[in-house]
Amino acid sequence: MMKDKMTIALAGNPNVGKTTIFNNLTGTRQHVGNWPGVTVEKKVGTKTYKNRELEIVDLPGTYSLTAYSIDEVVARDYIVEEKPDVVIHIVDATNLERNLYLTTQLMEHGAKVVIALNMMDMARERGDQIDIDKLSSLLEIPIVETVGCDGIGMDELLDEALEEVNKGPHHHHVVGYGKDVERYIGELAIIIQKDEVLAKKYPSRWVAIKLLENDEEVLKKLKGSPAEKEIRKKLKAIDTDEMEAHMADKRYEAIGSILPQTCSICVPKMNVSDMIDKVVTNKYLGIPIFLAMMWGAFEITFTFAVPFMEIIDMIFGGLAGVISGMGNGWLPSLLGDGIIGGVGSVLIFLPNILILFWILALLEDSGYLARAAFIMDKLMYNLGLHGKSFIPMLMGFGCTVPAIMATRSIEDNKDRMITIMVAPFMSCGARLPVYVILAGIFFGGAAGSVIFSLYALGILVAILSAVLLRKTLFKGKPAPFIMELPPYRVPTLKTSLIHMWERGQMYLKKAGTIIFLGVIIIWVLAYFPSGVEYGSEDSYIGMMGKVIAPIFAPLGFDWRIAVALIFGFVAKEIVIGAMGVLYGAGDNEELLSDAISDSSSSGIYPAHALSLMVFTLLYMPCIAVVGVIKKETGSWKWTLFAVLYSTGLAYIAAFIVFRIASAMGYGG
């Protein structure tokens, strides 16, 4: 007996013409809102057809029923929890292989499905020959040919849907996963059936498959179930690490066995995403393309920012002028030399930081960064790093604190620990001011390339450290890498600027808090004892410098640089601010440049500059990073190791660079 009212869900991959079919079916009787708790658009329409009241729900586009993205969660929850009377699965006839992957999952769940084979006109136009009857018979699912944009096949689609609802108990067509996995599925399904509520609500085979795939949403559904303990015990005994990939392979194998029987001539179609992926993930060109893009990003970060830095410099110069009009004494000195000089020297680099963050936001929003992780995975795996380590390491270009926090996504503890230890070598935004000023002074037109080389050196040191750690302290192989690549999206100015600002404001916040405090401490040490020349050898800071200077002498650093590097532990941005104080330049970037570039008085030659940049790149992370390493590792031992290892490495690397550059005649 047919129902008077029935619910139809429209499911399918993105861009298969789902919304066009939804509009054809419902016309103007639509209601647009949001799915509960999320910002995903919910479209519901109604239609009266053959005396039946139909409620038609347009689900978000999804490639599978494995819930990763919010769209997939919404689509799957609706099908699994709300149980529509029938699911119309809209399939792009020009891209059967990818589209049928979702079909296999719908079949597995046991939902009543009708396939709308859409875009058939395009498939025919390019010469595809699809045997629809045979496809329908092999899948055991009714299929209706449609051309959404012309409204063809809509009534037939609804007729099939009504008929499908009226059919008796549905045959669960399954994909075979091989002897071992099928045994696990069977054993789990038996346990699941012990929980009557769970077994009544969801097909036990489907739940077993999702559990083997480590589906977190399904794992959550077990909470409080009488079968939970036994299921978890069973899962613990099974190696589920590669299960999801194995099952995906089997589903594609099943599709691969059906397609040649039903589509005698099928021309594979490439969409924009496929085209971009074919190039950027190419095994020969993928990495060179990534390197070229990164070089472009640093080139524009360094060069485009110059006039904007100059404008900020002028503003702080004006402020310093006003302060100097207040006369001598400790207060004008604190305001001028300390606060404006210190904080100003950090804020000057805000344009560089914002541009770099904006470019990273554009790359991330477009979906390219996930591809970068993918192309680097093989290389990273061979070097003993997990593929997932690449994302935290890339984030390290912005700030090391969120980068280390992002390692939480790495499940294996050894992989995670290695990533935490090496992430600080990725050159964060705070180190950029040091490079900008020194590379600008000593390497002129090649400054962009020098800065790029420093970033490359950071990556190299991180990789080599990972190899070393993997072979010594964290022996074993990295866990396998499974990651779903998000679809490419067109980045928008508004979104990328918001993302840029979210990260950029951390830099500003830091300038107003920790750096502000740091520069006041530096000012106190540089101003006192009373009566000495500000920042001179006779000041406390000078005395301190003299004590530690011998340690840094082999690297070519005098007491002023030694002191600046010590204060860099508070925040790396302070290095330049402290140098401004110690070279008597305050916040004036030009004065500092002049003071440093006069090698005879500053004692800084290109070899010293290179050594200083390398040391700044590699030495101990700032105090905020040390805090987060302690929090994430939960161990003072590993935190201390991170500090000592990086500083020791920085010392050795700077020493080598200084000696080589000096031998080449760049040491003055």
Place this chain on the structure above:
Amino acid sequence: MAVSNENKGKMFFGLTAGIIYILFAVMQILNGLGLGLDFMDTLMIPADVFGGFVLLVIGSIFIYGFKEMNSGIHEGVAFVYFGILMSLVFVIIYLAIMGANALSWYGLGLEDMEGWTPLHDMKPGLYLGLLSLLGLLAWKDKFAMKGLSKAGI
């Protein structure tokens, strides 16, 4: 497998652009390594190894596309489109840098930029972009990014 007439045009474009880009890449890298020749100044080729590397990557993408299509692999066309796109991204980067330098000199009068003219920033990465611009105009419907949604917050 036979190559369609439409793809023949793209194959020819890929081959031509690939050879030109690689040729200029080699010259720019040589110049960067201090092995430049006098005529390179006339062609406004800077001494810039990394910039030369970028040209080499773009040229290789074009050539790879040509090789694929020549072997009857239709999807090779993706490399030609991407080569065009990437070379134009670098044109935008170089134009932005030129704009910033113009602001530094004409707007702020920075001493470091004294005597700067747009010709100082002219380089193969910029003027070879004209070739890609022709490709973009010829196949502009392929660059409409149909099917891609906009990035959300």
